Amino acid sequence: xxxxxxxxxxxxxxxxxxxxxxxxxxxxxxxxxxxxxxxxxxxxxxxxxxxxxxxxxxxxxxxxxxxxxxxxxxxxxxxxxxxxxxxxxxxxxxxxxxxxxxxxxxxxxxxxxxxxxxxxxxxxxxxxxxxxxxxxxxxxxxxxxxxxxxxxxxxxxxxxxxxxxxxxxxxxxxxxxxxxxxxxxxxxxxxxxxxxxxxxxxxxxxxxxxxxxxxxxxxxxxxxxxxxxxxxxxxxxxxxxxxxxxxxxxxxxxxxxxxxxxxxxxxxxxxxxxxxxxxxxxxxxxxxxxxxxxxxxxxxxxxxxxxxxxxxxxxxxxxxxx
Numbered sequence: 108x109x110x111x112x113x114x115x116x117x118x119x120x121x122x123x124x125x126x127x128x129x130x131x132x133x134x135x136x137x138x139x140x141x142x143x144x145x146x147x148x149x150x151x152x153x154x155x156x157x158x159x160x161x162x163x164x165x166x167x168x169x170x171x172x173x174x175x176x177x178x179x180x181x182x183x184x185x186x187x188x189x190x191x192x193x194x195x196x197x198x199x200x201x202x203x204x205x206x207x208x209x210x211x212x213x214x215x216x217x218x219x220x221x222x223x224x225x226x227x228x229x230x231x232x233x234x235x236x237x238x239x240x241x242x243x244x245x246x247x248x249x250x251x252x253x254x255x256x257x258x259x260x261x262x263x264x265x266x267x268x269x270x271x272x273x274x275x276x277x278x279x280x281x282x283x284x285x286x287x288x289x290x291x292x293x294x295x296x297x298x299x300x301x302x303x304x305x306x307x308x309x310x311x312x313x314x315x316x317x318x319x320x321x322x323x324x325x326x327x328x329x330x331x332x333x334x335x336x337x338x339x340x341x342x343x344x345x346x347x348x349x350x351x352x353x354x355x356x357x358x359x360x361x362x363x364x365x366x367x368x369x370x371x372x373x374x375x376x377x378x379x380x381x382x383x384x385x386x387x388x389x390x391x392x393x394x395x396x397x398x399x400x401x402x403x404x405x406x407x408x409x410x411x412x413x414x415x416x417x418x419x420x421x422x423x424x425x426x427x428x429x
Contacts, residue, residue: 218249
């Protein structure tokens, strides 16, 4: 799979004779946050049509996501960081991911400017899969009907996305987010098609965990996560080895944390993981994130967390693939 970052690189690539987009593509557009069952159905639509036309299957996403641009800190929390989203799309068999920077310049694009510059000249789109409520361009002036009209003039077709429901309700990123917000890990798993997980690179932290007898692998999160609290987790190292443990995800209020982070303690593990990527699967919620009056109080609670986690794991052993 190929990643194209930004309109400049798209225009440069589209001008090359050996471009993977030389014969056009089948594309879809969206945030694809979480890559849930609904997203996977859309991707299957795109892949099926792309195979018929013998062209690449393309997913267009945005960084930051539009609501993050418009709402800033009030935007909904992320379900997954960018790299994890890219890897998830790769796993679904997408050929090309086009990542557009959503900034003031892009926001001011007219609807027709977007169609002409991005869809026609950039992607040479031959078929487009979007929801019939899809809006685009400055002031959201473009819609599904406009795409159909322009498609007739420029020889591309437009198809509505298929809806996926679970328990009679449409699967969406908002629904996954709402489930996680109330520790509904089982519901989130049904909507995603797999247990909720976060991938990230391990960085140097403040070493506080090591000082209080609970060393952690620390992953900085650039966006506020959908989950907050302490969880029983199962983590996969770069070697492929799985380890059980406990994770705290949030702002670490006891130590005046300013940036969201994921801190993972792996049971019975001794070694150095700095710089490696870790996949963390959330299995069971233990408690909310709490600000303690002292580090000693925090140490005592962590010991209880470990005890509760081991007891839960004894009754809920994980499969190797979890």
